Amino acid sequence: MNGLVIIGAGGFARETAQAVHDAGDLKLLGHLDDNPALYGTEVDGVPVLGGCDLVHDLPEARVVICVGNPRDYAARARLVRRLGLPTDRYATVMHPTAVVSATSEVGPGSVLLAHCVLTAAVRVGAQVAVMPHVVLTHDDVVEDYATITSGVRLGGGVRLEQGAYVGSGALVREGTTVGAWSQIGMGSGVLGDVPPGEVWVGNPARRLRAAGAPALDELAKRTEQWGDR
């Protein structure tokens, strides 16, 4: 059985630890977290082994990065870049109650929590967080680093561009695109395309403001790296 370390020891990391426990196919070695106050402690009975860079001293361990929150949903992308691990170090964690159709795919480093459903031909990229009871329907495309929080439902053919964050219980109309590093507020109803780097809320969803600084920094990096597409 492969050993796994979870980077982060906060809420999402602890939820992922429970999914690993329930799935039973990976041996959870512990959490790594940059808060020195946690070193040598346990969270939910799982040891915090040390800081994130300890991952380089555990070359046999598979890894998932489970950090971030609604104010800094770019944190996973920064850690991936900082750690510079090869793609094959990253595990894909799926709770045993997640339903992933045979025609769907999920990339490395991504986590699917309990009772999420990928109906048909859904493509989920790398380092994507999918929280409980999310429903992704036919032909949805979820790009790398996106965060989809609990109870979100995407209509068919929706695209979440890189790093997009969709708040709890939001609904996204079929065929709609949410731009890179944009954030949708909890409970919103998204009826049309959302540009990159913006926060939209309400039903029907409207622009609230520009995304927070960490998300805008990541958006700028994407532009540097790939140019306008």
Ligand SMILES: CC(C)(COP(=O)(O)OP(=O)(O)OC[C@H]1O[C@@H](n2cnc3c(N)ncnc32)[C@H](O)[C@@H]1OP(=O)(O)O)[C@@H](O)C(=O)NCCC(=O)NCCS
């Ligand atoms: C969208 C969001 C990021 C905005 O946060 P913020 O910038 O701190 O916004 P504020 O709380 O200052 O609210 C600003 C305005 O937007 C409104 N607003 C905020 N979130 C809203 C939402 N989800 N739906 C409708 N209106 C919302 C507020 O009522 C307020 O309106 P007002 O100016 O008329 O009073 C946040 O409210 C949100 O929804 N985060 C996601 C939470 C979530 O899904 N968590 C799950 C995982 S932990």
